[in-house]
Amino acid sequence: MIRASALLFAFFCSAACAQQPGFDPSKLKGPAQGPANEVLVLGSPHLSQLPKTFDPAGLRPVLDLLAAWRPQAIAIEALSGPQCDFMRRYPQRYQDSIESYCWDPAPARTATGLDVPSATAEAHRLLAAWPASPTAAQRRRLAAVFLAGGEPASAMVQWLRLPQAERRAGDGLDGVLVDLLTTLQGRRDESILIGAQLAARLGHERVYPMDDHTADGPSTDEKAAGAAISKAWDNPATKKRLAASAAREKSLGTAEGVLAMYRADNAPGEAKLAYDSDFGAALEEPSPQRFGRNYLGYWETRNLRMAANIREVLGEHPGMRMLVIVGSSHKGYLEAYLHQMHDVRIVDTGPLLR
Incomplete structure (x- = not known):
């Protein structure tokens, strides 16, 4: 009888007796000294899906307001090169996601000789020793490395930071990559028109892709x-x-x-x-x-x-x-x-x- 009552109680209590956990990290904020991290999440429509009446020049007031907040880093809804490299190893599961969300680094691999892991490591190496006043050649080289690493928005930051006359082939950027960057610059994509544009304006060297599609997979039906x-x-x-x-x-x-x-x-x-x-x-x-x-x-x-x-x-x-x-x-x-x-x-x- 006691066992049956306990089972009945457990059945009816499963939802009604649910309670908040005793430990709530959000109520334990710190540090006591030094600045905390501040995050501003800007919800955006996907600009590629807006009607033709949308004029990208109309983003200027939004960019001005965001620039006034002076973020020190910008994260974008894009997949990182390393994640796409991982997904390409499992095409049976991720083929649709690869085609939809992953930049093709093959042209940049041809131009630089770097695959995604090598290019990712090279970008980290370059940025770790990045000078206060890089030359145009250094920016072109880093742009090419970012493209080979599957990070086109960060490549665009370097491209936009170049003087107009220096946006040309050389230092790892061949004619194919220059054409790709020129096309990418005008793409209706918030990662480029807001993220990369704002990063270049504020003097950043890159943006941070933070999207994730590793939970993707085909449904059984x-x-x-x-x-x-x-x-x-x-x-x-x-x-x-x-x-x-x-x-x-x-x-x-x-x-x-x-x-x-x-x-x-x-x-x-x-x-x-x-x-x-x-x-x-x-x-x-x-x-x-x-x-x-x-x-x-x-x-x-x-x-x-x-x-x-x-x-x-x-x-x-x-x-x-x-x-x-x-x-x-x-x-x-x-x-x-x-x-x-x-x-x-x-x-x-x-x-x-x-």
Whole structure:
């Protein structure tokens, strides 16, 4: 009788008796002396997905406001060269992700003779001894090394820091790589148009790719999973988000409209709306295969690994200000996860974007 009662209690108590853990890292902030790390997470639309009415020149007020905060490092939603190199070793699992998210370093390997591991090590070596006033030849060399290491946005930082007349082939950059950089400079990509542009303007030598797709993988039933999750996404919160986005897109030909878009994407309540529309809906998706929870598990894992990549950089340079540029739906998760870190303070984007 006692055993049966205990089992019944455990069954009914599994959810009702759940409690917060006794240890909460977010309440143990430090250090007592010296500056803490400050992180400002800028939620951004993916600029490549905006309509043709979007004028990249309209980003100038956003860049000016971010520059005034003077971040000492900039992290971007991009995969690192080493992660893509790892994923290429497992094409059965990651082929789609490689094609979607990984820069092809082959042309730079041909030009420099460096594979991704060698180029990554060479970039670290060069930066460790980087002079206060590097020559144009040194910048071209580092740009070529970054490209060979699968880090095109950091290569772009070096390219933009060159005087216009020095943006040419030489020192590891051949004609193919120069053409690639010229094309990349105009790409509608927040990692380039905000991240690399701002890094060059502030005198940084690189940006930090912090995205992670190692949780990617094919579903056992892609068609059924897609149908189930799409059905979950058909809800009032999604309709509200789509209507607001469509309204904002009408003004993207002006700088005022672009700034208004960033204010809206970073407004209080936007993270909860994204949850209600997307991840919370997936959590409650009722398929017997639990497709929605598979998707949610991928999403949370990805954000946790992104937060870990950001924290790793902060740990290497304690006491810094870091700007993180990320798709808007990631913003709330990254802020929440990074807030758990003892040595991280989250900076409110609201006052900055006013």
